[in-house]
Amino acid sequence: MTTSAPAAAADLPGGTAPLHDDRRLVLVVAVLASFVVGLDSSVVNVALPAIRTELGGGLVVQQWTVDAYLVTLGSLVLVAGSLSDLFGRVRIITWGLVVFGVASVLCAAAPSGEVLVVARAVQGVGGALITPSALALIVAAYRGAAQAKAIGSWTAWSSAAMILGPVVGGLVVDGIGWRWIFVLTAVPIVVTIPLVRRISSEVRGGPHARVDVVGAVLAVVGVGGVVLGLIEQERLGWGSPVVVGALVLGGVALGAFVPWELRVTRTSGAPLVPLGLFRARDFAVGNLATLSIYGALGMVFFVVTLFLQEVWGFPAWVAGLATLPPTLMLLALSTTIGALAGRFGPRWFMAAGPTIAAVGALLMLLAGDDPAGYWWSVLPGLVLVGAGIATMVTPLTSAVLGSVPQSQAGAGSAVNNAVARIAGLVTVALAGVVLDGEIGVTGLHRAMVVMAVLLLAGAVVSAVGIVDPDRRDSDSPA
Template identity: 35%
Template sequence: MTYDLKQRGGKLILLTAIIASGMAFLDGTVVNIALPVIQESFGASLGQLAWIVNAFALTLASFLLISGALADRLGRKKMFLFGIVLFTLSSLWCALARDATMLIIARAVQGLGAAIMIPGSLTIINLSFESSTRGKAIGLWSGLSGGIAALGPFLGGALVQSFGWPSIFLINLPLGVIAFLVGWWVIAESKAEQEGKIDWWGVILLVLGLTGLSYGLMQAPARGFSHPFILAGLIGGAVLLVAFILLELRIANAIMPLHIFKNRLVAGANLVTLFLYFALYGTIFFLPLIFQQAQGYTPLQAGLALLPSILIITFLSGPAGGLADKIGPRKQMIFGPLTVAIGFASLIWPNVGTNYWTGYFPGLALFGLGMAFVIAPLTKSALSVEERFSGAASGVNNAVSRIAALLAVAILGIVALGLFGDNLAEKLKQTSLHEAQRQEIKNQADKLGGIEIPETFNQVEASEAARVIDEAFVFSFRWIAGINALLAFLSALVSVWLIRPKVKPVI
């Protein structure tokens, strides 16, 4: 049975789809705001904070590619509701976590639930609405889900400051219950007759390869690159990912059909996605830490500090997409990343105590403007394939953006810790602290700006230690911002090279 948007059933289906996908998108923006408080609560290292973010990204990236095929075979309603239950229960698990390890495991399960919910909600809308209103329904789903995500920094900051970090996960419980009950009531079950087997080997190789690579990169600062476990993770992960690519080139039912990359637009769009979203997620991971730990913002202030860029993206992406329809993707896919690069480059200059409006706002506004101009043409270019391959192309581009996030947090974490540790050691030599006191600070360097100053320090010593910690953190972030600016600039060069008009769709 299909509906239009005026019917009660259609409104309820749209409601449950928006709530489900909105919860998943919201978690992508609220967790980063809570990281400094989580670090303080658990005494977590930067590596553990990275895993809290990347455990979610890892399962989301890996299973996005397979969840649609599973839903087609097992039942779309059944899988969608299962995703809601899994996401909601794992959110409760996150809130009840008593250490960083438990939170990391719960976040991985939460990412799996999100991987089922996000494509499932779009599929259900596509099948539940008449063709005359389907486009509007999809537009409302996309816009309102994105709007919920846009509230993430403000909502996350307010919740953390008022009720503590578990509240950012507990908010999913009533939303999940509503989405499940409404969906169970109004969504009709459907399946599709599918030929061929599911590419389980592809899923296994991708999950294990990304896990090995992530483990090696994120644990290397603590253990060293020569440690057997680190070498095993890096080499094993790389070998498994190569095996994944070779497998996907050989089989007909590949979860990542690599033949679509024969199209220059598709190849270029995904390469731009890799570089640009690496820079995006790498910056977003560190900014809440800088704001709260080095600049002294409250969680709410940190959320509000990020809000302008997200609002610019939310409100300008639509008009920018309409412009791209008229002039083609190339100009905006050059202008957008260049603007992002300038925005990130400007984040190099702020120091400890720099005013937000003169130090951070211009860069964040430029970043938001650039992303607003590039999102629609980037997505459209990534989907420049024949209609029968559109689902696969969408899944691939989604996976590339999530893998970019995964790699950004892992790789830039290594860079930040290395720069921070070296600069901190140099700055400590210039203080009046005794050698034993300096060593107490250096022993916590893996916490980055979250170093706890020992209670044995007097007020002057504590103030001096706090100053050099903040300065060393800002120093390392300047390099992170510079690297991300270069990557954004590189994505503009990719657009110059590969994004051409009038490219034939993949056959």
């Protein structure tokens, strides 16, 4: 039984009700908005071989089809967190849905790999606007154990996109062509926008919220430069001026990012990343665990999907079905795990989950050239990966966002989402190095070892660093 949440600290339009009065509608909107982003992510992987066949470009185009989206999403999600605090979560979600829908149409009509990559980058802008605001609405509307349970429900129902995506996307790719998958991702937008407009209240971070433009530029250039260098090295070589220049530029921008954020904090008090959030132990440790764990997950779904189609010869729709187990486990367990984590604390769930997933990754080392090996290697491996994700993801989200003030929920959600997306895009960018330029059995095995190491690192960080809320509260001064 849930308890009423206190009124959100927000600038509400005159005469509107507090956000917790809209809690059911808020949860539905957050699920549908996240469904749009999740559906796109899940359908694209099964379409990569078909995109490569029609547009050419090899593994590099496949990597950029994934990473162009993740570069803008991962870097601009930080800006979106500030925008949601400044203009309101509801308004920013609406903007994001519109941008995402337009970009989806552009992807569907792309005449070349270059145009597709640009359109995917624009999709990332829309996804960046949607992602932190959707979760921040839940954080504003729910408190305590009810919040953990709501986040679990959001995780579970949002995962329906991951279930529908690979299967429906595979059928669409095999039936009428890969372009139609982008039309498919635009459909939920038509349903979601009218519901967003029905939310009677708005949440903002306060009258002093601003947008750190220089910080945003440094983030985009830094992340984009590093990813550009990592992906293009496969085609141009490490000694190429383009690769070296991109890596140096990206490194310099990232190196300048933290000093600039400290300067903005001292002067205007409105940095892109409120570094003060990292004084909260669970926020800092949770984001460090996110970096490791989501880097591993980004690698596994990219590599396994390509392996099933390009090495074992699975049709796109069969590959979609074959990669469903993690999503089914997430859907089945997330709400229950969220409730348990709200009761007992997130620490040991966050330690156990990545460990279970690491065992699943190592099981996939049994995969060989025979597609029949799916039943004793990839399938049980993916089931364990899914069980691990379900055990970890809701407690991780609750630990990170539960440690920040509600007025900074947009920024806190944005930072955590940015860390997750950037971790995934970097590991996808490194896939060319791990796979040695082409997918195969040896490359799959190397990728699974890398994944297991990253997952175990996340488990250790969580076990050592996370402090459960009861202990955190007892250690805090009155």
